[in-house]
Amino acid sequence: MGFIDRFLRTRKFSRGIHPEDHKRPAADALVRKMPLPERLYVPLLQHVGAPAHAAVAVGDTVQKGQRIAAPQGAISAAIHAPTSGRIVAIGDIVAPHPSGLPVAAITIDSDGRDEWTTLTACADPFALEPAEIGRRVSAAGVVGLGGAAFPSAVKLSGGRDANVDLLIINGGECEPFLSCDDRLMRDRAEEAVDGIAIMLHAAGAREARIGIEDNKPEAIAAMRAAAAGHPKIRVEPVPTRYPMGSEKHLVLALTGLEVPAQGRPADVGVVVHNVATAVAVRDAVRFGRPLVSRLVTVNGACVREPGNVEVLIGTLADEVLEFCGGLRADRGAPARLLMGGPMTGMQVPSLRVPVIKGTGGILVLDADEVGLRTPGPCIRCSTCVRACPVGLLPLEIARRIRAGDLDAAVKFGLKDCIACGCCAYDCPSHIPLVQYFHHAKGELAARDRNKLRNEATKTLAQARAERLERETREKAETAARRKAGPDPQPAPAPRPAGAAAPPAGESA
Amino acid sequence: MSTLPPASPHAHGGASIARTMRHVQLALLPATLFGFWLFGWPAVHLFVITVGACVLTELVCQRLMRVESSLGDGSAVLTGWLLALSLPPWAPAWIGALGGFIAIAIGKQLFGGLGQNLFNPAMVARVALLVSFPVVMTQWVAPLPMTADGAPGFGEGLQITLASPPAPDAIASASLLGHAKTELSRGVDVLHAIGAATDPLFSWVGSRAGSLGETGAIFLLAGGLYLLATGVIRWHIPLAVLAGLAIPAAIGHALDPAHYLPASAHLLSGAAILGAFFISTDYVTSPNTAFGQLVFGFGIGLLTWIIRSWGGYPEGMAFAVLLLNALTPVIDRYCRPRILGRTYRGAPIDAAAQRGVK
Numbered sequence: 089m090g091f092i093d094r095f096l097r098t099r100k101f102s103r104g105i106h107p108e109d110h111k112r113p114a115a116d117a118l119v120r121k122m123p124l125p126e127r128l129y130v131p132l133l134q135h136v137g138a139p140a141h142a143a144v145a146v147g148d149t150v151q152k153g154q155r156i157a158a159p160q161g162a163i164s165a166a167i168h169a170p171t172s173g174r175i176v177a178i179g180d181i182v183a184p185h186p187s188g189l190p191v192a193a194i195t196i197d198s199d200g201r202d203e204w205t206t207l208t209a210c211a212d213p214f215a216l217e218p219a220e221i222g223r224r225v226s227a228a229g230v231v232g233l234g235g236a237a238f239p240s241a242v243k244l245s246g247g248r249d250a251n252v253d254l255l256i257i258n259g260g261e262c263e264p265f266l267s268c269d270d271r272l273m274r275d276r277a278e279e280a281v282d283g284i285a286i287m288l289h290a291a292g293a294r295e296a297r298i299g300i301e302d303n304k305p306e307a308i309a310a311m312r313a314a315a316a317g318h319p320k321i322r323v324e325p326v327p328t329r330y331p332m333g334s335e336k337h338l339v340l341a342l343t344g345l346e347v348p349a350q351g352r353p354a355d356v357g358v359v360v361h362n363v364a365t366a367v368a369v370r371d372a373v374r375f376g377r378p379l380v381s382r383l384v385t386v387n388g389a390c391v392r393e394p395g396n397v398e399v400l401i402g403t404l405a406d407e408v409l410e411f412c413g414g415l416r417a418d419r420g421a422p423a424r425l426l427m428g429g430p431m432t433g434m435q436v437p438s439l440r441v442p443v444i445k446g447t448g449g450i451l452v453l454d455a456d457e458v459g460l461r462t463p464g465p466c467i468r469c470s471t472c473v474r475a476c477p478v479g480l481l482p483l484e485i486a487r488r489i490r491a492g493d494l495d496a497a498v499k500f501g502l503k504d505c506i507a508c509g510c511c512a513y514d515c516p517s518h519i520p521l522v523q524y525f526h527h528a529k530g531e532l533a534a535r536d537r538n539k540l541r542n543e544a545t546k547t548l549a550q551a552r553a554e555r556l557e558r559e560t561r562e563k564a565e566t567a568a569r570r571k572a573g574p575d576p577q578p579a580p581a582p583r584p585a586g587a588a589a590p591p592a593g594e595s596a
Numbered sequence: 597m598s599t600l601p602p603a604s605p606h607a608h609g610g611a612s613i614a615r616t617m618r619h620v621q622l623a624l625l626p627a628t629l630f631g632f633w634l635f636g637w638p639a640v641h642l643f644v645i646t647v648g649a650c651v652l653t654e655l656v657c658q659r660l661m662r663v664e665s666s667l668g669d670g671s672a673v674l675t676g677w678l679l680a681l682s683l684p685p686w687a688p689a690w691i692g693a694l695g696g697f698i699a700i701a702i703g704k705q706l707f708g709g710l711g712q713n714l715f716n717p718a719m720v721a722r723v724a725l726l727v728s729f730p731v732v733m734t735q736w737v738a739p740l741p742m743t744a745d746g747a748p749g750f751g752e753g754l755q756i757t758l759a760s761p762p763a764p765d766a767i768a769s770a771s772l773l774g775h776a777k778t779e780l781s782r783g784v785d786v787l788h789a790i791g792a793a794t795d796p797l798f799s800w801v802g803s804r805a806g807s808l809g810e811t812g813a814i815f816l817l818a819g820g821l822y823l824l825a826t827g828v829i830r831w832h833i834p835l836a837v838l839a840g841l842a843i844p845a846a847i848g849h850a851l852d853p854a855h856y857l858p859a860s861a862h863l864l865s866g867a868a869i870l871g872a873f874f875i876s877t878d879y880v881t882s883p884n885t886a887f888g889q890l891v892f893g894f895g896i897g898l899l900t901w902i903i904r905s906w907g908g909y910p911e912g913m914a915f916a917v918l919l920l921n922a923l924t925p926v927i928d929r930y931c932r933p934r935i936l937g938r939t940y941r942g943a944p945i946d947a948a949a950q951r952g953v954k
Contacts, residue, residue: 107607264607336936348944349937355947430607451606459608464669465711467613469879479933481884501935501942509605516611523603 101340104329104477105510107264107431109303110457114387115267117395119275122411124198128170128402129181130156131193134444135237137163142194148175151205153378156194159226165239165445166229168378169196170400172203184405184427184441186434193442196402207376213286218248221290221373228372229445230379234258234269234333234362235428237446240369243359248292250354255293256342257284259300259307259363260326260333263429266449268383269363271396273300273307277314280363283370284321290369291359296321298363299338303328330431331508335360337477349504384443386412390422390452405439405450415452423458426451430458431509464517472511472521478504482511482521489528494535497528505529613710617670619828623819624677624874630812634739635685637753639808643680645689645757649696650676657705671710675699678718678874681809682867682914683725686737689757691729695721715921716881719914726914734910736771736805771806772865774910776857810867820873829877832889837872838863840897848905856905867913871896875913881921888924888931895920 133139140157150156150169157167173196180190213221226241257280261269273280284296298315300308302325315321326332326341336347338360345356353360361369364383371377380401387394392413399408405427409415415422426433427447439450472482480501488497505525512521632640654672658665666672679695702724703717704710726733740747748756810816823829841862848856862868867875876882876896883892896916903912934940 105609107609340936346937346945348947349935350944351937351947424602424606426606431605433604433606435602435604435606453606458606459610461608461612464613464666465709467671467711467879468882468884469616470884471611473884473933476933478936480935481932483884484928504935504938507604509607513605513607514609514611516613516616518608518612520603522605526603 101329101332101337101477103474103479103510104331104337104508105475105514106328107330107513109328110265110387111267111270111303114265114385114394114396115270115304117393119271119383119396119398120411121398122400122403122408124171124200124202125400125403125407126198127176128173128196128198128400129193129404129442130167130170130196130402131181131183131191131442131444132157132167133191134167134401134446135165135231135239137161137165137239139192140164140167142178142192144175144178144194146175146178149173149199150175150196151203153207153380154205155227155229155378156196159229159239163239163242165231166227166378167194168229168380169205170380170402171196171198172201173198182437182441184434184436184444184447186436188437193402204377209375210373213373214289216373218290218292219245221286224373224376225290225369228368228376228378230365230368230372231445232362233364233368233382233445233448235432235446235448237444240361240365243361244287244290244369246354246359250357250359252291252354252357252359253294254343254358255284255288255291255296256338256353256358256360257296257298257363257366258333258335258338258360259298259304259311260338261304262301262328262330262333263431263433263448264330265387265451266385266429267387268385268396268448270304270307271385272364272367272383273304274310276367277307277310279370280311280366281314281318281321282374283366283368284315285318286373287361287366287369288320293359294320297342298323299326299332299342300324301326301328301332330510331477331506334477334506334508336506379445382443382445382447384408384447385449386451387449388422388426388452389454389457390415390419392416399443401445402442405436405441405443405447408443408450409439409452419454422452423455423460424451424453426453431513432507461518463519466517466519469516471514471516475510475514477508477510478506480505482525485528486519486521486524489524494528494532498532502528502532613669613671616828617674619823619826620674620874621670621677623822623828624681624809626818627809627812627815627870628677628681630815631681631685631808633742634811635737635808636740636742636747637750638748638756639685639753641754641757642683642685642687642689642692643677643808646680646683646692646696647673647676649693650679650700653697653700654705657701658709661705663709666710669710672700675704675717679721681870682718682722682807684733684735684737685808686735686756687732691725691732695725698724711880713880714924715918716875716878719875719917719921722914723918726909734774736774738805739811771910772861773857773904776861777910806865807867810870813864813869816869816873820869823873823877829873830886830889832886833877833882833893834872836890836893837876837897837900838868840894840899841868841872841901842897844898844901848901862901862904867911868900871900871913871917875917876920881924883924883927883931885928885931885933888927891927891931892920892924895923 138161141160143158144150144156152169152172154169155166156169159166175194176197177195181193183189183191222241222245225244230240231237232240259269259273288296298311308323308325312323315323324342331337335353339345339347339353339358347353348355368379381398383396384399385396386408397408425436425439427436428434428449466483468483476482485497485500485502507522509522515521650672654667676696679699699717699721703715703720704713707713820834824831842859845859845862849858876893883889899916899919900912903909903915937945939945
């Protein structure tokens, strides 16, 4: 049905939505640097993968940038002291997550000197072996700063193995309210481009394309100027359309290539990194500086002085908000406290949670911005179908979930949902579609875990039945041999396991 | 606020059902006012009674079912509005009242209320009335504008609507489609039968016999374009309906002009424009995908032409809409969008092939 595709233009990224972006004036304010907090709370899990393992003890004195937790397993990231000081506790704090559950963290009391540990700089990163760049990036604890926080070194060195030939730099920043990447590209374009060149070298890609939404003309100009001397690095404005910053959609918009379902961009020869990650990679490789701070957008109608702030990892969001003048008195009680953007960010129970590596924004929204209303019935208007950037039928999936028919929901593509929020944003009946999808995905995960457990039990039961049968048989054979006296023939070989196993299904 | 943390997104675009319904009502206003002017006070009374019956039925049904009233979303008013526009303008009050009851009670609430009905409620009511009371439902009056001499005043109009005296012979008339059908059955070919009635200016402005709101093609078209411009509807269904009607009509007329009306007459008469822009596009009863909507619309247009040309009724839009409403679940089943990264059949797409063509 390719002709239909062409006719209805589904081969391009033509769906998605145009939310009100609320980026200015915060995006135009100069970056402010937070004064040193007295106490920092550094969680051990700030990335996708296994939590890091604490490498210090309570009472230890640490320097800024000293490694305080080591990665565990293939996908994990090291964690470094954001400032110099003393370790006062290693234990649970409130997680920067809607659950508010405890999470393991290292608490550091600052000594006020903010002294760096000895760093290994590198004058010419391009002389390094690509694998060595990967090691240095890994040692610096760099993770994807776009929000997903996937360990960057894994993606970088994976690029060589997967024969990646295009590096895409994500400067889309399609989430409303957020402008930290925009600000970074305006202020530190040279550094970003330098980092991209290092990444190109490490990934072994032919060229790099920087995708920036066309609502950030200043960033596009700055990055173009910085990339002028690099023939392999090109800045490409992309239409402002949410979710342009989604990996698969940015790849589609820039190359026309579609990442296969359940696949990764590497399958089509592309690797995608966030633009802030490029700066972190540069700092790590050129100066040996680990990732201990980041730019955070503080925004929302309830914030007195919205803007972008350079914040040490582990700083309480509360203190960052306080630094931005605190809450406006004239806006009433905030309707939402968020970490991240409004489309995919998380509501947190309070702002007494630390900023982590993946925190792009601290938002305090008022009721108007949230636009909360009582959900109505679905009128099948198919607004959600037009909005869905993945090509799903959100109304049909939600209907199956309401009826408790998860299998039907999966058939309609539930697992392909990227939870971007487009459908719920545009729904005229205010139906919390994404909430349904989150719920169903959770149920599915629980069901899969149960299935695994049942299968394990089944295998054990089957093995036991086989063993019992074999033992009985062997006993009978021994008895028979004894009766018949010494046998000139060798005993028949035991039957292969499993061939005569009784069905052991129901008992498990 | 609930104790559970709400999931993302934490923002909303501001669309609402009530806003959509208001847009549709605004779009219907010019054609409705024109209908009022053209057919006088009886039309106004019939309109008020039909809409009132819909609102009252919705209120009573929801009271009986002990659910929260949804009158605020304006959907019951819109159903009554569309039904009234499809009735003969001087129809008696009980037609409007019964129609309103059928539309809301049987067409909508029995299915489970807004969003659950399989068939377009207004068309369910129209068809039920048409097959039950064919005489009353096909008694057209010649236009007698409110401002003209001899037009019934407010009180007189009320008498016509409530007491339903037989319309004076002098003003009884036939719609263009009905006239063509009758004449054709008498052996008069359509070219002679319709004569000056196909004068485009005449059809566009709509000063002719017909349902309350279907005659003013230009006003309906303006309303339809307004809906397109505001994004309330998309072009797929209206265009497909008009194409499904015009293409076979043009072919038929080219082959045998004595038996088949020209495409322009089909497009500009009866409920073609009203149906294409306002009735077929009902969200609840039409398919979800662009391709499905094209199939759906074309089916309505084609069926309308078939019923008009060969069926027992001069007008077939309402039947065609209901038949395609019944097919909507099937269309939705077979016309699904392609999921990003998958083929139409649902398998992950071939990455290697894409790398090859790059």
